[in-house]
Amino acid sequence: MENRYFQKEQETMPVEEIKKIQNEKLVKQVKYVYDNVKYYRDLMDAKGVKPEDIQSTADLHKLPFLKKDDLREAYPYGLLATDLKNCVRIQSTSGTTGKRVVAFYTQNDVDMWEECCARAIVAAGGTSEDVCQVCYGYGLFTGGSGLHGGSHKVGSLTLPMSSGNTDRQIQFMMDLNSTILCCTPSYAAYIGESLKEKGYKPEDNKLKAGIFGAEPWTEEMRRDIQNSLGIKAYDIYGLTEISGPGVAFECCEQSGMHINEDHFIAEIIDPNTGEVLPEGTKGELVFTSLDKEAFPLLRYRTRDICVLTRKKCSCGRTFIKMAKPMGRSDDMMIIKGVNVFPSQIEAVLLNNGYAPNYQIVLDRVNNSDTFDVFVEMGEEDFSDSPKYITKKEKELQDAMKAMLGINPKLHLVAPKTIARSEGKAVRVIDHRKRYGITI
Amino acid sequence: MAVKQLSIFVENKEGKLVTITDSIAKAGIDIRAMSVADTQDFGIFRLIVTDPEKAKQALESSGCFVSITQVVGVTIPDEPGALAKVVNVLARHNINIEYMYAFITVSKQHASVVLRVADNEAAEKILIENGITLMDESDIVKI
Numbered sequence: 186m187e188n189r190y191f192q193k194e195q196e197t198m199p200v201e202e203i204k205k206i207q208n209e210k211l212v213k214q215v216k217y218v219y220d221n222v223k224y225y226r227d228l229m230d231a232k233g234v235k236p237e238d239i240q241s242t243a244d245l246h247k248l249p250f251l252k253k254d255d256l257r258e259a260y261p262y263g264l265l266a267t268d269l270k271n272c273v274r275i276q277s278t279s280g281t282t283g284k285r286v287v288a289f290y291t292q293n294d295v296d297m298w299e300e301c302c303a304r305a306i307v308a309a310g311g312t313s314e315d316v317c318q319v320c321y322g323y324g325l326f327t328g329g330s331g332l333h334g335g336s337h338k339v340g341s342l343t344l345p346m347s348s349g350n351t352d353r354q355i356q357f358m359m360d361l362n363s364t365i366l367c368c369t370p371s372y373a374a375y376i377g378e379s380l381k382e383k384g385y386k387p388e389d390n391k392l393k394a395g396i397f398g399a400e401p402w403t404e405e406m407r408r409d410i411q412n413s414l415g416i417k418a419y420d421i422y423g424l425t426e427i428s429g430p431g432v433a434f435e436c437c438e439q440s441g442m443h444i445n446e447d448h449f450i451a452e453i454i455d456p457n458t459g460e461v462l463p464e465g466t467k468g469e470l471v472f473t474s475l476d477k478e479a480f481p482l483l484r485y486r487t488r489d490i491c492v493l494t495r496k497k498c499s500c501g502r503t504f505i506k507m508a509k510p511m512g513r514s515d516d517m518m519i520i521k522g523v524n525v526f527p528s529q530i531e532a533v534l535l536n537n538g539y540a541p542n543y544q545i546v547l548d549r550v551n552n553s554d555t556f557d558v559f560v561e562m563g564e565e566d567f568s569d570s571p572k573y574i575t576k577k578e579k580e581l582q583d584a585m586k587a588m589l590g591i592n593p594k595l596h597l598v599a600p601k602t603i604a605r606s607e608g609k610a611v612r613v614i615d616h617r618k619r620y621g622i623t624i
Numbered sequence: 625m626a627v628k629q630l631s632i633f634v635e636n637k638e639g640k641l642v643t644i645t646d647s648i649a650k651a652g653i654d655i656r657a658m659s660v661a662d663t664q665d666f667g668i669f670r671l672i673v674t675d676p677e678k679a680k681q682a683l684e685s686s687g688c689f690v691s692i693t694q695v696v697g698v699t700i701p702d703e704p705g706a707l708a709k710v711v712n713v714l715a716r717h718n719i720n721i722e723y724m725y726a727f728i729t730v731s732k733q734h735a736s737v738v739l740r741v742a743d744n745e746a747a748e749k750i751l752i753e754n755g756i757t758l759m760d761e762s763d764i765v766k767i
Contacts, residue, residue: 570722598666602635
């Protein structure tokens, strides 16, 4: 496939050029934030850093971090850098824990964000000939409006479906010949299942690509979605605090996401010490916006654990790539001294033909961690004999051991018996906390 | 000819068995035979009932995880050596019994037994050839 770009000049500029632009924009952005955001100015003052101390990206480490808690504390206007009359939009995070976080946008901010999404759509093969079905939720969530705006910028015919009503999604997909699907990976998998149930084969739809993000997914899920829909599935990354989807996106290589470095600087830090780690090291991803007007954030800690690498990419893009986040720093469990992420458990389940309906229960008995994983079995896994179930438990336990390096006690349980909260299974129950152990 | 057996997955938790027996009772279904296979974590409660399909529905609507398996039912005289004969016949023909259990005794003359084997048809053919009486669904209701 011929390499195509939405903004070729920016997306393929030499690395030295990227660095130069980042240096120039960073100096301006830091001064802008210092002058306009009291909350961050106080943080800088407390650390004894002045805007003039930041002359290039090499000085970035001097700046204080912003955390999710800061955004909650500054809610709603504390991090706003311009008058509300200059703002045209508010978006908000899903807010699964505690207070929501709201972000503000000027028209320039919206345009920048939509252009980032447009880059992602073009990288997935999108053109003005395409029909782009957006079934991310619309509203406060950035998924719907981000891809919607990106699709407009590309000139694709945009189907603003929002999420849910799968029958209608499928009817529009088939009747109006959708070629690009934008939604969460789990919803894409669900649409694939539903198409199959309705008797459609993968080649019956006109889809060629999907842009999936907003939740963790695995290579195994990618394979399943690609097979069931007959498409290429591309990952997209973003967060409301920084703009929304499109902060980073996958290209034809499907091996990590290019970060839009002309708008954002990415760093990897040690989540415990805050120390900046060298390229290629696993750590927490930190973003600094470079040209935002309403809600600029410097050194915002995403809590996502990943790796950054800058290698020559066959797509021609020069932007650094981030690997799919392997977990969140606040999801990470330390069990018997080993780091374990729920996403690893999920990968093993999907790879072994199980749905990702599971629960991890941690406890401490005789000063030693216990690690139990409960997994819902499929309808077909159960007949009349315990032998078969015990054998399946053993197989899955061995696969977990191979992935994690430690042995969980695996329990298969009946379908739909793991407690769910708002449709999502409660993933981790850590009883060790009652002994005052904070992991 | 085979008989339908309900298998119900039971986690080792309080009240699980109550749910099962209550929902069968409310559906007006009689239990004719039962057995339990258990491990440390869970058990499988096996039942022969008067209306297996209706029982399955009732159980599922109260949240139970149920499957139906075909098993072989035999009726033998209630006298010494009767069960030995059945077991011997199957052993001679290399048919393994995975598990077996008896029906509630309802007659002084006869006893009924459920046999779980890998190949129902082969087992039934051999049992018939050796003069052993098999049961079917209608016999279960009649008991």
